[in-house]
Amino acid sequence: MTDRLLARRGNLTRWMGLALVGFVVVMAAVSFVWQPYGIEAIDPTNTNTGPSVDHWLGTDPLGRDIFTQILVGSRTTLFVGVVAVGIASLIGVPVGMLAGSSGRWVNETVMRAMDIVFAFPAVLLAIILAAGFGGSTLTAMIAIGIATVPVFARITRAATLQVMTSDYVLVARSYGRRGVPLMVRYVLPNIASVIIVQASVAFAIAILAEAALSYLGLGTQPPTPTWGRSLQEAQTYLFINPLLPVWPGVAIALSVLGFNLLGDGLRDALDPTLRER
Amino acid sequence: MVVALLEVKDLTVRFGDDEAVRGVSFSLDSGVRTGLIGESGCGKSLTALAILGLAPTTATVTGSVRFEGEELIGRPERELCRLRGNRLTVVFQEPMSALNPLMKVGRQIAEVLEVHDKAGRGEARRRAIDLIEMVRLPDPSRTAHKYPHQLSGGQRQRIVLAMALAGDPALLIADEPTTALDVTVQADILLLLDDLVRDLDTSLLLISHDLSLVASLCEELLVMYGGTIVERGRVSEVFARPLHPYTAGLHSASSLEHSDGTDDLRTIEGSVPPIGQFPGGCVFRNRCEYADEVCLGVPPLRVPPGEPHEVACHHPVSHD
Amino acid sequence: MRPYLRWGALSVTLYLLRRLGIFLLSLVVASILAFVLLSLLPGDQAQTMLGVNADPEALAQLREELGTNRPILTQYTDWIGGVIRGDFGLSRSDASIGSEIVRRLQVTLPLVISGMTLATIIAVPLGTLAAMYNRRLPGTVLSVASQVGIAIPAFWMGIMLVTWIAVRWGLLPAGNFPTAGWAETASAVRSLILPVTVLGLAQGAVLMRYVRSAVLEVLNADFVRTARAKGMTLGQAMRRHGLRNAAIPVVTVLGLQLATLLIGAVVIEQVFSLPGLGRLLLDGVGNRDIPQVQGIVLVITGLVLFINFVVDVLYRAIDPRLRASA
Numbered sequence: 008m009t010d011r012l013l014a015r016r017g018n019l020t021r022w023m024g025l026a027l028v029g030f031v032v033v034m035a036a037v038s039f040v041w042q043p044y045g046i047e048a049i050d051p052t053n054t055n056t057g058p059s060v061d062h063w064l065g066t067d068p069l070g071r072d073i074f075t076q077i078l079v080g081s082r083t084t085l086f087v088g089v090v091a092v093g094i095a096s097l098i099g100v101p102v103g104m105l106a107g108s109s110g111r112w113v114n115e116t117v118m119r120a121m122d123i124v125f126a127f128p129a130v131l132l133a134i135i136l137a138a139g140f141g142g143s144t145l146t147a148m149i150a151i152g153i154a155t156v157p158v159f160a161r162i163t164r165a166a167t168l169q170v171m172t173s174d175y176v177l178v179a180r181s182y183g184r185r186g187v188p189l190m191v192r193y194v195l196p197n198i199a200s201v202i203i204v205q206a207s208v209a210f211a212i213a214i215l216a217e218a219a220l221s222y223l224g225l226g227t228q229p230p231t232p233t234w235g236r237s238l239q240e241a242q243t244y245l246f247i248n249p250l251l252p253v254w255p256g257v258a259i260a261l262s263v264l265g266f267n268l269l270g271d272g273l274r275d276a277l278d279p280t281l282r283e284r
Numbered sequence: 285m286v287v288a289l290l291e292v293k294d295l296t297v298r299f300g301d302d303e304a305v306r307g308v309s310f311s312l313d314s315g316v317r318t319g320l321i322g323e324s325g326c327g328k329s330l331t332a333l334a335i336l337g338l339a340p341t342t343a344t345v346t347g348s349v350r351f352e353g354e355e356l357i358g359r360p361e362r363e364l365c366r367l368r369g370n371r372l373t374v375v376f377q378e379p380m381s382a383l384n385p386l387m388k389v390g391r392q393i394a395e396v397l398e399v400h401d402k403a404g405r406g407e408a409r410r411r412a413i414d415l416i417e418m419v420r421l422p423d424p425s426r427t428a429h430k431y432p433h434q435l436s437g438g439q440r441q442r443i444v445l446a447m448a449l450a451g452d453p454a455l456l457i458a459d460e461p462t463t464a465l466d467v468t469v470q471a472d473i474l475l476l477l478d479d480l481v482r483d484l485d486t487s488l489l490l491i492s493h494d495l496s497l498v499a500s501l502c503e504e505l506l507v508m509y510g511g512t513i514v515e516r517g518r519v520s521e522v523f524a525r526p527l528h529p530y531t532a533g534l535h536s537a538s539s540l541e542h543s544d545g546t547d548d549l550r551t552i553e554g555s556v557p558p559i560g561q562f563p564g565g566c567v568f569r570n571r572c573e574y575a576d577e578v579c580l581g582v583p584p585l586r587v588p589p590g591e592p593h594e595v596a597c598h599h600p601v602s603h604d
Numbered sequence: 605m606r607p608y609l610r611w612g613a614l615s616v617t618l619y620l621l622r623r624l625g626i627f628l629l630s631l632v633v634a635s636i637l638a639f640v641l642l643s644l645l646p647g648d649q650a651q652t653m654l655g656v657n658a659d660p661e662a663l664a665q666l667r668e669e670l671g672t673n674r675p676i677l678t679q680y681t682d683w684i685g686g687v688i689r690g691d692f693g694l695s696r697s698d699a700s701i702g703s704e705i706v707r708r709l710q711v712t713l714p715l716v717i718s719g720m721t722l723a724t725i726i727a728v729p730l731g732t733l734a735a736m737y738n739r740r741l742p743g744t745v746l747s748v749a750s751q752v753g754i755a756i757p758a759f760w761m762g763i764m765l766v767t768w769i770a771v772r773w774g775l776l777p778a779g780n781f782p783t784a785g786w787a788e789t790a791s792a793v794r795s796l797i798l799p800v801t802v803l804g805l806a807q808g809a810v811l812m813r814y815v816r817s818a819v820l821e822v823l824n825a826d827f828v829r830t831a832r833a834k835g836m837t838l839g840q841a842m843r844r845h846g847l848r849n850a851a852i853p854v855v856t857v858l859g860l861q862l863a864t865l866l867i868g869a870v871v872i873e874q875v876f877s878l879p880g881l882g883r884l885l886l887d888g889v890g891n892r893d894i895p896q897v898q899g900i901v902l903v904i905t906g907l908v909l910f911i912n913f914v915v916d917v918l919y920r921a922i923d924p925r926l927r928a929s930a
Binding site: 119122123125126127128129130131134135136137138139140211215218219222223225238241242245246249252253255256259260261263264267268 | 626629630633634637638641642645751752754755756757759760763764766767768771772863864867870871874875885886888889892894897901904905906908909912
Binding site: 336338342361362365366367368369370373374376378381382383384385386387395396399400431433444447451 | 739825826827829830831832833834835836837838840844845848849922923924925
């Protein structure tokens with residue numbers, strides 16, 4: 008009985024991941040058409056209440072509805088994640104394919120350049136950008152996106168190197184296919200599954216980075232609610248309401264878990280050779 | 285009564301509900317070289333692993349394996365370890381991955397002697413160099429200091445062979461020892477294996493899918509199909525008169541002497557089904573041209589009238 | 605001596621020199637990036653210091669003093685020249701940036717190193733267990749635990765620990781690194797317990813995943829089967845042959861994680877109000893103190909690149925296959 012359950016863990020992982028990710032997406036979608044209260048609406052008679060029929064997750068010390076904050080905060084999380092992973096893959100994948108299909112020098116130079124980019128993690132880049140422009144959603148997305156480029160480049164390069172030695176690519180090359188057409192028609196489809204899996208995992212990391220940046224005040228600015236800033240605000244009210252930091256944290260953790268599980272599940276589904284024994 | 289060196293009875297290996305090896309029985313005598321032959325997926329490697337107690341943890345092994353009179357199935361691992369690498373040794377198929385990439389090959393050979401307390405560190409190192417010489421590798425003391433990646437496939441397989449012979453085994457199981465090697469290297473390794481088991485008077489169980497290879501090295505032959513032994517006898521007799529339709533098929537598919545150049549090479553129809561999907565009754569039923577309703581019953585392994593060796597078939601091939 | 609040994613030594617030296625060259629070159633490029641990026645950003649330092657309504661003459665004079673009116677290349681060479689001599693310049697409040705960085709590292713480095721140590725102590729045994737009991741109940745429980753641990757943001761865990769252990773129960777201080785520093789050893793140590801726990805748990809969860817897959821890989825490796833065929837028990841085979849092979853991918857990840865931890869410390873120092881390098885960096889950003897930010901960014905990227913360099917060298921030391929192809 009347990010054996011059978013464990014054997015189907017791959018499926019279970021995928022569905023749980025999909026369900027969690029779907030939940031966050033639905034939350035963000037719903038927030039556009041319906042919010043229980045305005046994000047800045049203050050209810051001075053009901054500050055610091057626990058969960059109730061009127062305020063599902065209670066209110067904060069200013070009397071704002073916590074559920075509304077969390078609901079609307081999911082937008083920022085997803086938006087920053089999509090743009091950051093987009094930037095990272097649009098730069099990282101071509102760079103990795105170039106490195107994986109070129110001679111030793113290009114390969115080496117490109118990967119060393121990626122090592123240098125790697126030495127500027129997302130938070131550090133965001134700090135540099137914030138020093139000049141002040142923190143914003145845009146600087147957070149750019150910082151996370153650029154910091155994630157090396158990850159995509161490395162993984163794409165490794166996959167490209169492998170595919171380049173495969174028979175079907177050798178055959179295509181023997182017919183004179185080279186350059187961009189070879190990459191797009193033959194290599195890209197065969198490494199796509201690896202990239203998709205990586206995108207899901209990178210999304211999870213992007214959510215964590217965005218939350219950290221918002222927490223530090225280097226990301227999306229008020230009044231737009233974000234989970235990270237909700238935590239920062241909660242920390243200042245620790246003595247008044249110790250339950251306040253629970254909800255944003257749970258929201259972050261569940262979304263990260265969702266994208267990680269989805270990535271694992273996709274890995275099993277898309278690439279049987281990577282399946283864990 | 286002389287006790288057989290290895291006596292296997294009703295050996296069965298299951299993965300969940302699927303039987304990969306189904307009630308295999310045979311025995312080997314001291315000093316005899318036996319071939320175990322069959323297509324990939326027929327359970328021959330798993331049989332070897334089960335004898336050694338190295339079947340995957342997900343598998344359930346039942347039946348009886350008696351080695352030098354001692355039962356091995358159900359024995360605690362510690363006691364099995366006293367036999368493995370000592371009286372009972374093995375050479376696996378893949379010399380590329382069978383050696384630890386981070387350890388010098390001399391150490392890896394010496395380790396066998398140390399594990400079984402046959403020699404101290406220094407003595408084991410000297411013996412390792414002798415063993416490298418025995419498997420005819422050039423410049424033994426220098427080779428001992430090399431890492432596996434610095435050796436060719438054939439050289440690595442010689443190292444594996446040296447490890448297998450270090451403990452002076454009573455039985456050496458060689459599982460497709462040359463399949464992963466180049467054809468020219470294959471011949472060298474086989475020649476070496478043949479010489480060494482003769483010199484050391486070691487019994488050999490050679491597992492292979494290559495009939496001609498077994499024929500050149502072995503005296504006894506076991507033919508395996510679908511997790512069972514389907515034919516058993518002296519190599520010369522089985523070759524002269526293959527009784528099982530499967531053996532006959534293998535025989536004519538692998539030997540060119542029967543083709544006169546005009547005939548198509550004969551092959552066996554169909555392919556080996558995946559584990560758990562063999563037909564009931566005779567396992568070969570769905571690929572056999574002689575199959576009829578009698579074959580719905582499991583054929584016992586027995587000597588048909590007027591024949592010299594055993595076969596598990598309701599309709600043995602007639603050679604008259 | 606046998607000649608091939610000397611060749612081996614030569615190739616190792618060549619490799620080390622080449623790798624050191626790459627490290628130094630990367631350091632130079634990173635320093636140019638850190639400097640140029642921050643110098644070209646909008647917002648004139650002199651303007652920020654004197655305010656929007658400043659007198660143009662005073663502005664020009666200040667720019668002259670700061671040297672920000674000179675060509676960027678000159679500014680860079682001056683800066684990097686100073687850095688090489690250990691002089692990172694002066695901060696807005698006229699303090700020596702270099703000595704301030706050194707003071708702050710005394711908080712950040714112990715935090716990072718103990719965090720990494722704790723993560724390793726957690727991850728190596730638990731990851732190994734998870735692999736040994738793969739597809740059985742203990743393995744699955746451990747895998748789920750590690751997935752959950754990865755998903756929990758470290759700073760949230762920090763906030764929760766502060767809430768309950770420090771504020772509610774008052775068991776440990778919520779940071780409060782003593783102003784006297786390590787001179788007050790006991791309270792310095794106490795103030796670091798919670799932050800180190802947070803970093804260790806968060807990184808331990810990630811590391812555990814890698815340890816598990818590395819050990820799984822080795823458990824199924826042919827050479828471990830060979831070792832068992834020699835007469836070793838599975839435990840002996842894993843100890844003598846498995847662990848070193850499993851260590852190769854784990855060492856790489858450890859290096860990457862050390863870099864992640866350095867950045868994670870920036871956030872955790874904020875949570876626990878620790879006077880570390882991260883706080884100094886954020887204060888620098890808050891004050892638009894560009895020279896201070898430049899100096900710290902250089903130190904952090906330099907450390908990351910150095911860790912990369914050490915990992916690469918270690919990697920070769922463990923794996924003979926790479927030693928030969930240097």
